Amino acid sequence: MMSYAQWGNELYSGKRSYNIVKHSRAFLLSGIILIIISLLLVGFRGLNQSIEFTGGTQFIVSNTSDANETIGEGILGDQGVNQGIRATTVAGNSVRIQTPTLDTDQAEQARSALATAYDVPTEDVQVNSVGASWGQDVARKALQSIVIFVVLVSLLMAIYFRSWTMSAAALISLAHDLIITVGFFALVQVEVSPATVIGFLTILGYSLYDTVVVFDKVRETTHGVLDQERYTYGELVNLGVNQTLVRSINTSVVALLPVASVLFLGSLLLGAGTLTDISLALFVGMLVGAWSSIFIASPALALMEGRRGKVKAHDQAVLERRAAQAQGSDGKAEPIRVAKKSPGQHLGTSAQPKRKNRR
Template sequence: MKSRFAGLGRLYRGETTFDFIGRRMIGFAVSLVIVVAGAGSLLIQGLELGIDFRGGVAWEVPSNSSAGELTDEDARAVLDANNIESTSAKIQFLTGTELQIMRVQVGDQTEQVRLAVQKSYADLAKVPVEEVSVASVSSSWGRSITEKALRALVVFFIVVSLYISWRLEWKMALTAIIAMAHDVVISVGVYSLLGFEVTPATVIAFLTILGFSLYDTVVVFDRVLENSKKFAASRQSFANIANISTNEVLARSLNTTLASALPVVSLLVVGSFILGAKSLED
């Protein structure tokens, strides 16, 4: 037990001696496998874009009305009855304090079909037609948001490259950009492999990953530059300096990861599995 606490103490004091550089080929191999798998999935099956990006229509129906609680099968039956492909429909149950809402999303439909489905859901839930909301999203909106996000991302890369080149070295700036691109490619590849739906919230998550990736990269590079000057007279190899620097900031990187992961896990566990918020579970 004492040895474990001693190990944690060494970790948080930056006194660990992990050979990151010596074992870099293991990391390269694992990373390459994930990147290739993700890139292959992106090329073959692409991403599952949400309604905000591909356009479509969504109905929101009170699920716990006088007709009783509606089910997934009820929602799909209404779609089938109106000649809409139900297998590709996305159905969510949004739970509030007093009311549960069933949200049904499909591809774009004509105004006549939208109104017919709205009336069918109202009849099914035994509520007035006005209580069944219909929302239509054009694919041009999602395309516009995507283009703006990409432009902002390019500007972000340029500004970050210039700053790191000025503050550290141009080689570090290039490496930082590669590291951020690597992290985003892996994240997007996982979404493609697992078939997760890409929504505006997903784009925000990808940008958040960029932020954390850049933060960790700059922290390590700054320590490497500092130690390069510190050990200049001792003729230490650059590999040793990189190892020392990475071990010194390891605890800081772990703390950053935990600080961001704990709230997300808490929301998922407490909100979804304990309180039953279906939107979080989806």
């Protein structure tokens, strides 16, 4: 049985290769379908926005022996609040209840009624009110932060790679990750809070990092692509993707393990709350980001570059030359081995550093 290290070495050397670029259209089409579904979910189901975005009144009942959510819902219903009530158990012995905005008298009456119903002192019932204008301002700032992030990323990618196709492919990957993650929140109706927005920004950073790692290797493998006649641009991109596949898997696993611990253990032990808001966004976003850096960003780059005049003409010449060689060898082309050297192979004395002459 092949070891994981051996599998990684074969991917790096080109002995084993998964032709991801060949199926670029299929991967991109699947991404577009998921994006459309996510947008439809957001449009029709909407997001379960927290009180920080919508405004309202929040009650937190602490140290109760019976953290039954229906008790709080029933009490507020008796107080004349019949719509927009959301009750959640927090940390096992606390209940968080959110309602539309109540005036001061209504809030105090509800507070006393909740204290009596849950058999706790009035001091253990906290009341917070958030104005609608403040909530709108928070939502606007959250949107602005995402837009600013995307603009800065565009400039960074353009400067770092000096290639508009790489910048565009990275932005496509970022949009893919963000929209699908938001669509997931619309599907499961988990509350979206400011902490969730922080999670969205974090996954954009993670996705960008993973994409830059892949593109850095792709830039290395495609360097001087027009100066050789053996391989097409897409084949060299595919080599770079395969060479970074193991690293992407390792990075994703290492990043997901602590987030999964926070998400599942934190939710079970502490109940729903800020930990769930941010950890769920991170968990879903990192999964989608690991996928997109390999199966969305790189195929998009290969397709865009493949349509450029010089690259397109070069690829056509390579394929024609290969077809002519295949006809002269019983109609069979040799297996494509892109990597010139295997890991650990001696490069010869010419590759050794030269000693400087000292006077």
